[in-house]
Each structure stands twice: as structure tokens, then as C-alpha cells.
Amino acid sequence: MFGRIGRFSVKRPWLTIVAWIIAAVALSALAPSLKPANDQADFLPSRFESVQAAKTAAAAFPQSEESAAIAVFQRTDGGKLTDADKADVAKVAAGLQDKKYENIKKVQTSPEAVSPNGEIALATVVPSVDDLYDEAVIKAVKTLRQDAKQLLDGTALKMGVTGPAASALDAGESSGDTDAMIMMATLVLIIVLLAVIFRSPLIAFLPVLMIAVMFTVAMALIAIASDVAGLQADSGISALLIVVLFGVGTDYILFLLFRYREHLRAGQEPKEALADAVARVGETIASAAGAVIVAFLALLLSTMGSLKAMGPSLAIAVAVTLVAALTLVPAVFSLLGTKAFWPSKAWKRTPKNRLANRLGDTVARRPAVVAAVSAGVLVVLAVGALGFKAEFDSDSSLPKNLESVQAMEQLQQGFSAGQTDPSLILVTSQGGAKLDAAALEDFRGEVAKTEGVSDVSPALVSAAGDVAQFSAVLEHRPASEKAIALVSGDLRDTVHRAAPDGTKAIVGGTTAVLADIEVAVEHDYKLVFPVAGLAIMIILGLLLRSVVAPFYLMISVGLGFAATLGATVWLFQGAKGESGLLFMLPVIVYLFVVAIGTDYNILMVARLREEVRRGTSPREAVKQAVAQSAPTIGSAAVILAGTFGVLMLANNSLLQQMGFAVSFGILLTAFVMALLLVPTLTTMLGAKAWWPGRRSAPDAGLGSGDEQREPAMAAGSAAK
The missing domain is CATH 1.20.1640.10 (Multidrug efflux transporter AcrB transmembrane domain)
Known part of the structure; x- marks a missing residue:
């Protein structure tokens, strides 16, 4: 074919x-244009509590208002806000409200929106649409930032904007620069390397x-x-x-x-x-x-x-x-x-390929030693994977010079870290009866006692009287590990236990979504990894017409996966002191290192099969296969690893982690597994590696008529 x-x-x-x-x-x-997707709740099945909470809130409180962004005011000298400053905050908010931004309902502040220490004041930007990440809302936040500069002239105040839409704006602009940088660096890298090779x-x-x-x-x-x-x-x-x-x-x-x-x-x-x-x-x-x-x-x-x-x-x-x-x-x-x-x-x-020939000779002559050393290196690196900690706070990976990041830090100087995005608690009457106000207040008091909860708002009761909503402000950043642990543990336990008789209470909001994502990811690790590995094994079996080879190939690749993850943990959590790694990193490493990195194993074993089917001994076949494949695998791996390694240039720690992990894993797969471990294991197994295939069978990889052309080609080459 x-x-x-x-x-x-x-x-x-x-x-x-x-x-x-x-x-x-x-x-x-x-083709239509692809749109950005930001709401992770839309990406979770309905069985998760956070999704149920979002649907309940949308049905019971269709007119409820959420903040798309928060304007954070403070004095330029860092002191406490005076009465004149507070009046200026109100004027700036009113001035922004008068601008009538598209899909922005109001920009509002109040005397209560001043921090207990008197240093920070807030104004909320409320959208007129349900989607906090609506394109028009994000554009409005960008314009609002510019307009605020003029309104702040003549005051002693400075202002920064944070919150969901502001973070999305900054992340989008930052990634836009990253895309251009990645494209340019990738092009230069590929062009230079191809020019050097050919x-x-x-x-x-x-x-x-x-x-x-x-x-x-x-x-x-x-x-x-x-x-x-x-x-x-x-x-x-x-x-x-x-x-x-x-x-x-x-x-x-x-x-x-x-x-x-x-x-x-x-x-x-x-x-x-x-x-x-x-x-x-x-x-x-x-x-x-x-x-x-x-x-x-x-x-x-x-x-x-x-x-x-x-x-x-x-x-x-x-x-x-x-x-x-x-x-x-x-x-x-x-x-x-x-x-x-x-x-x-x-x-x-x-080409003389002295290095490749020497490598092939070493692998063929001392397979046990080479296999032991290469496997030992992988095992040592794999130990680091035991220390892996998942990080769900994507905002923490953003550059620290972005306005939304700096404004969030300023907000936390006066308010609880969860002020920008409170957790939502929904209490629903099981029989449709109206909720009892006194019971709701008792419930609120129980929830407020939960360690890590800063404040719980009074109940907002639906028009039908059968659903109540509370806003719980946490002491931790909504996407932080502590907040996720609190919501998935003590807060949900308290809410479920303290629900008034005849009601059901659930927790939603961003932190609850992340807690449910953590559960979903654990499930995916246990299902996706084995299925992908089995599928790759089947493909290897069909290619090699062997039952044995796919097993030791996948075992070696699995060891490479663990080694890659371990090296990444040691670099970022150990040397760089980061609190954790991107929660999806194991999935990404598994898919890119196991799947794409398997390219080199496939190239190696296909060449091995080709040499064996020419009638050469297993040891000589390994020697020739390594010598012939090393330049191809080495060149391809350096280019592929280089293209992923470009991600390390991004001013975003999550992209840096991904870039290092995948590029390092590919180099490990190519130079340790494909060129050392796999051929040595094949040498040690000998003909058993190809069972139940027949060693003397014609090369199934050749097209129609190729079997007859190959001897002629070899003869022609010898004549020259």
C-alpha cells in the first residue's frame, strides 16, 4: 500500500x-473561528456537586449578579484612605459607570467596600451577561483600565483591576505574545538544525x-x-x-x-x-x-x-x-x-558515522551492561515522581508584572484572599416547601464556624422561597491548594451535615469546581493511561507481528515516563521551590513522551526487524540497526525536543514545566531507551523477541514488488 x-x-x-x-x-x-473556553464548570459532567450548584443557582436566581472584575484602590503612598480619598473612589466608579461599556451593567462601590485596615477600597464591575469571560466584557475591562487613568488624575489614588475577566485579558495578551515567540523560536530552531544536518x-x-x-x-x-x-x-x-x-x-x-x-x-x-x-x-x-x-x-x-x-x-x-x-x-x-x-x-x-558505529558495536557486544546502566539511570530519576504535587492555581503561573496579579496582591493586603471569588452554598427544599428563615440563619452560623471561612453572607432566598444562596468568603486564594482542600473537606462536610431538616445543601463556585476537577483527574489517571498504553501495544504488535516485543517496549516507555516526571519534580519543586506542578502534567507527559517518544522505539525496532529478516544474527542486526538509526533518531529527537523546549522561554511557569518535561522526556526516550535499552533487551532476548513471528519471513514492510528489487539494489550498490 x-x-x-x-x-x-x-x-x-x-x-x-x-x-x-x-x-x-x-x-x-x-472553517468557523475557534473561540476561547474559560469556564471549567462547563467541562465537568453533571454528577459533580459544583456543576449541580451552578445549575441550581442559575435556575433559582436568574437575575443574580457576579463580578467580572474588581477595581482595587489604594493611596499612592500606601497610607490609610481619607474621607476625600473615599469620595474620589466613588467619583471614579461613577465616572466609569457613565462610560456605558458594552455588556457591562454597572460599576459600583459602597462605604462598606473599604477594608478593615482602611487601606483598600473596591469597586465591582458587574456584567449584563452571564458569561464572565464574554469577549465584549473582556474588551470593556481593557478600555476601563485606560479610562480610569484620566479619572484618577488629580487624586492621591492608584487603581488596578483584577478578577476573572481581568485575569483572562492579561492571560490572553500574555499568551498572544507567547504564541508569536514560540512560533518564531520554533521556526528558527528547525531551520538552523535542518541546515546543519543536511x-x-x-x-x-x-x-x-x-x-x-x-x-x-x-x-x-x-x-x-x-x-x-x-x-x-x-x-x-x-x-x-x-x-x-x-x-x-x-x-x-x-x-x-x-x-x-x-x-x-x-x-x-x-x-x-x-x-x-x-x-x-x-x-x-x-x-x-x-x-x-x-x-x-x-x-x-x-x-x-x-x-x-x-x-x-x-x-x-x-x-x-x-x-x-x-x-x-x-x-x-x-x-x-x-x-x-x-x-x-x-x-x-x-558517512563514516564513527560515533554511531561505535555505539552500535558497544550495544551489541555488552548488552547486559548497557541495559543495566540505562535502566538504572531511569530508575534513579523515577524516584522523584513520588514527590509530585498537583497545582490547580493557573493564575499563580502568570507573570508577576501583570496588572491583575498585582491588583490581587494589593487586595489581599486589606481583605481575605477569597474576597474576589466567594464559594457559593445552595440550600434547596426537598419537598418544594418554603425555607424557614430561622433555620437558615442557624445554618449560616454553623458554616461560619468552619476554620478557614472568613465570612458568610446572609441568605439570599429565591422568589419561590425554596432555594437559598450564601456566599462564603475563604481566607485563602480561591484556586490555592488550601482553599481546594477546605472546600472538598471541612466546608462540604459542614454544609452537608448542618443542612436544615428537609433540605439539601451543596457547595459551588470556582474553588468547588477545582476540587471536583482534582477528583476527575485522579479518575483519568487510572483510566486514560492504561487504555492509551494498551492501544499503543496493539499497534506495536501489528507492526512487529510479535507478542513479546510490545511488552518490554511499553515497560521501558513506562519507566521513561516516571523518570521524566521525576526529573521535572526535582527541577521545579526542588531546585526552583515551586509549590507544585501543573495538575495535567502527568497526562501531558504520558501522551507526548509515551506516544510521540514511541516514534523512536518504533523506528528502531522496525529497523531491527528489517535487519533480522535479511538473515543476520540478532547481535549483528542490533549493531547495524543502532548504527543506521542513530543519526535519524538523534536528529529527529533534538529537533522535536527543541520545539517543545521553546516553551521554556514563555513567561509562564506552567508552560515552562510542560516544555521541560516533554523535551527532556523525548531526549530520554531517544538516547536512553531507543538507542540503548530497547536494542540491548532485544539482543538479550534474541529470536524470542519476535515470537510468534518467523525470523525468515519476508519483510512485510515492503510494498508490492519490493522483495525482488532489494537484491538487485544491493547488488548494484556492491558493484559500485
């Missing part, structure tokens, strides 16, 4: 290239142009799937898609180009060499892409809607990359022939 695909693309290059360009243009024109400007730039076409098609297909099939996806995935497409796309192009160059050196004509390269590595690329795709699709089993959205989106991107690697890439290079390597002539000469 892959031979036919390769010959079609090589013989009809213009048709293939034009088809891709038309597809990119047409899909981009038809010493050709064409090969340095052509993959970038082709991957740009893939990115356009992938983003359009994701948007269409989101609109037509109800796939939840948002524009925030673009930064991840950049590194996935450029990293994986470059990997597959390298797999093809290294084999293409190998066939050219054996004496084949360019078009024949390119078609045979697709036939040879097509199955390897398809298997590698298949492993990544099924691992990403395993996220559909996730409880978290955000992960469910991420999985199919990334799977679509990798599928597009696979199709392009087998069609667009050979079509482009078939037009260029050997001119693609200009001005270098190195493609004509078989």
Missing part, C-alpha cells in the same frame, strides 16, 4: 501539491513551508469538527499545535529523507529512491502516527472536558501530518530531485 502511495505522489507531484493547496485554502475559507538551504526551509500548510489544514479541520460534530475545542490549543505539528512533522520528514538519501547512495534514480523510501518507512511512519493518534483519542475517555477537547484536536493534527508526510512531502522532493541537497555533495557519500 505504501509503495503505491509513494509512486502516485512521486509520479504526479503537481496534482498532489495543488490538491493540498486547494484543500488548505478551501478549508480555511469554510547543509542545504532548500531542505532547511521546505519542511517549514510544508508544515505551515499542514497547520492551516489541521486548524481548519479542528474548527469544522468543533462546529459540526460538537467537538469542544478552543483557540488556546494553537500554541500546543504549533509545537506538535512542527515537531512531529519534522520527525516524519526526517524519517523519509534519511531513507531517501540512503537509497540514493545505493545507486537508485531519485524518483525511484523516493518512492521506495515511502514504501520502506511508510509503515513505520503510519505506525508511529497511529500510536500518537490513539493515545490522543484515549483522552475521549477523560472526565475533563478540556482534555476531551484536546485529544481529538491533536489527533486530527497528527493525522493531517501523517497524510502529508506520505503524499505532500514526496511530491515536493520529487520535483527537486537531488537538487534538494544543493549545494552539499555529502548525500553522494556514505
Whole structure:
């Protein structure tokens, strides 16, 4: 099959290239725009208490008001607010109210909105829409900040804006800069590395142009799937898609180009060499892409809607990359022939590869020693994973110079940290009867006694009288570990226990949502990991026609996963002193390191199988496979790790953690597992590694007629 695909693309290059360009243009024109998604409550199933609380509150209090942002006032000298200052706060709030911002209902303050220490005053920005992250509301907050500067002239006050919409605004602008930086750094890195590897400007730039076409098609297909099939996806995935497409796309192009160059050196004509390269590595690329795709699709089993959205989106991107690697890439290079390597002539000469040959010889001669050392390194690093602590406070990862972050710090100088986003407590009458006011007040008193709760508001009773809502201000930041532990533990326990007779009491709000996300993530760890691992094992089994090899391959990859997570814990929680790591980091590391990193294991074992089926001994096969695969795996891993490593340049600790973990894991997978551990284990197992496959069977990876061409090609090479 892959031979036919390769010959079609090589013989009809213009048709293939034009088809891709038309597809990119047409899909981009038809695709709707992806919108940002911010409300994690929408991403949780209805069985969770926080989701039930949100639905109850929306039904019982349709006119309830939430603050999209909070303006924080203080004196420029840091002193206590005078009566004149308080009057100025009221004037500024009234001035902002008079501006009539789109989707903003009011900007209000009151004498009670002054901190107990008299240093901080607040004004709330209340939207006229339910969505606190509405695009118009976020734009209004941006304009409000500018307008406030003029209104503050002549006063002794300074003002900063924080809260949900303000944080979203700052995060969006910060990530916008990050996307541009990641794109630029990724492009420079790939171009430089490809130029160094092939010493050709064409090969340095052509993959970038082709991957740009893939990115356009992938983003359009994701948007269409989101609109037509109800796939939840948002524009925030673009930064991840950049590194996935450029990293994986470059990997597959390298797999093809290294084999293409190998066939050219054996004496084949360019078009024949390119078609045979697709036939040879097509199955390897398809298997590698298949492993990544099924691992990403395993996220559909996730409880978290955000992960469910991420999985199919990334799977679509990798599928597009696979199709392009087998069609667009050979079509482009078939037009260029050997001119693609200009001005270098190195493609004509078989490189000495002294380091790769020495590595292959060492792995073949001393497999037990190499296996013990490489496994030992992984085990030592894996110990660090035991100290992993999940971090749910995404705002803590934002740069400290952002206005929303600084304003939050100022607010906490005068108010409880939970003032900006109180937890909601809903009490509902079980039989529909009206709630008793005295019982509600007693309930409020019990909740207020909970350690860590700063204040509980009086009950707000619905029009029907059967639902009451309380706002509980916590002493901790709403997204902090302490707040989450309080809500999931003592607060919910107290609320459930103290509910008046004949009622049901539940806790909602942002902190409750994060507490439920913590439970959901634990569930996902136990379900998604095994399913993704099993799917990858099946793909490996189909590729290798073996039952044994997939087992030790997945065990080695699992050890690599633990080692990667452990190294990340030691760096960020240990050396850098951070309180925890991104709660989704284990899922991301598992999927990217296990799935994408498995590419190199697949490339190695596919080459091993090819050597074994030529009749060479297992030890000689390992020696040749390592020597031949090391340049490809090393080059591909450095580029892929480099593209993810670019995330470490972001001014966001969560992206830095992701960038380090994935890039380090890929290097570990390539240089320790694929080049050392896997081939040594294969050597030690010998023919058993391929059971129940037959060693003498013809190479199933060859296309139709390739079995006859290979001896002729080898003979031609020997004659030269």
C-alpha cells in the first residue's frame, strides 16, 4: 500500500501539491473561528456537586449578579484612605459607570467596600451577561483600565483591576505574545538544525513551508469538527499545535529523507529512491502516527472536558501530518530531485558515522551492561515522581508584572484572599416547601464556624422561597491548594451535615469546581493511561507481528515516563521551590513522551526487524540497526525536543514545566531507551523477541514488488 502511495505522489507531484493547496485554502475559507473556553464548570459532567450548584443557582436566581472584575484602590503612598480619598473612589466608579461599556451593567462601590485596615477600597464591575469571560466584557475591562487613568488624575489614588475577566485579558495578551515567540523560536530552531544536518538551504526551509500548510489544514479541520460534530475545542490549543505539528512533522520528514538519501547512495534514480523510501518507512511512519493518534483519542475517555477537547484536536493534527508526510512531502522532493541537497555533495557519500558505529558495536557486544546502566539511570530519576504535587492555581503561573496579579496582591493586603471569588452554598427544599428563615440563619452560623471561612453572607432566598444562596468568603486564594482542600473537606462536610431538616445543601463556585476537577483527574489517571498504553501495544504488535516485543517496549516507555516526571519534580519543586506542578502534567507527559517518544522505539525496532529478516544474527542486526538509526533518531529527537523546549522561554511557569518535561522526556526516550535499552533487551532476548513471528519471513514492510528489487539494489550498490 505504501509503495503505491509513494509512486502516485512521486509520479504526479503537481496534482498532489495543488490538491493540498486547494484543500488548505478551501478549508480555511469554510472553517468557523475557534473561540476561547474559560469556564471549567462547563467541562465537568453533571454528577459533580459544583456543576449541580451552578445549575441550581442559575435556575433559582436568574437575575443574580457576579463580578467580572474588581477595581482595587489604594493611596499612592500606601497610607490609610481619607474621607476625600473615599469620595474620589466613588467619583471614579461613577465616572466609569457613565462610560456605558458594552455588556457591562454597572460599576459600583459602597462605604462598606473599604477594608478593615482602611487601606483598600473596591469597586465591582458587574456584567449584563452571564458569561464572565464574554469577549465584549473582556474588551470593556481593557478600555476601563485606560479610562480610569484620566479619572484618577488629580487624586492621591492608584487603581488596578483584577478578577476573572481581568485575569483572562492579561492571560490572553500574555499568551498572544507567547504564541508569536514560540512560533518564531520554533521556526528558527528547525531551520538552523535542518541546515546543519543536511547543509542545504532548500531542505532547511521546505519542511517549514510544508508544515505551515499542514497547520492551516489541521486548524481548519479542528474548527469544522468543533462546529459540526460538537467537538469542544478552543483557540488556546494553537500554541500546543504549533509545537506538535512542527515537531512531529519534522520527525516524519526526517524519517523519509534519511531513507531517501540512503537509497540514493545505493545507486537508485531519485524518483525511484523516493518512492521506495515511502514504501520502506511508510509503515513505520503510519505506525508511529497511529500510536500518537490513539493515545490522543484515549483522552475521549477523560472526565475533563478540556482534555476531551484536546485529544481529538491533536489527533486530527497528527493525522493531517501523517497524510502529508506520505503524499505532500514526496511530491515536493520529487520535483527537486537531488537538487534538494544543493549545494552539499555529502548525500553522494556514505558517512563514516564513527560515533554511531561505535555505539552500535558497544550495544551489541555488552548488552547486559548497557541495559543495566540505562535502566538504572531511569530508575534513579523515577524516584522523584513520588514527590509530585498537583497545582490547580493557573493564575499563580502568570507573570508577576501583570496588572491583575498585582491588583490581587494589593487586595489581599486589606481583605481575605477569597474576597474576589466567594464559594457559593445552595440550600434547596426537598419537598418544594418554603425555607424557614430561622433555620437558615442557624445554618449560616454553623458554616461560619468552619476554620478557614472568613465570612458568610446572609441568605439570599429565591422568589419561590425554596432555594437559598450564601456566599462564603475563604481566607485563602480561591484556586490555592488550601482553599481546594477546605472546600472538598471541612466546608462540604459542614454544609452537608448542618443542612436544615428537609433540605439539601451543596457547595459551588470556582474553588468547588477545582476540587471536583482534582477528583476527575485522579479518575483519568487510572483510566486514560492504561487504555492509551494498551492501544499503543496493539499497534506495536501489528507492526512487529510479535507478542513479546510490545511488552518490554511499553515497560521501558513506562519507566521513561516516571523518570521524566521525576526529573521535572526535582527541577521545579526542588531546585526552583515551586509549590507544585501543573495538575495535567502527568497526562501531558504520558501522551507526548509515551506516544510521540514511541516514534523512536518504533523506528528502531522496525529497523531491527528489517535487519533480522535479511538473515543476520540478532547481535549483528542490533549493531547495524543502532548504527543506521542513530543519526535519524538523534536528529529527529533534538529537533522535536527543541520545539517543545521553546516553551521554556514563555513567561509562564506552567508552560515552562510542560516544555521541560516533554523535551527532556523525548531526549530520554531517544538516547536512553531507543538507542540503548530497547536494542540491548532485544539482543538479550534474541529470536524470542519476535515470537510468534518467523525470523525468515519476508519483510512485510515492503510494498508490492519490493522483495525482488532489494537484491538487485544491493547488488548494484556492491558493484559500485
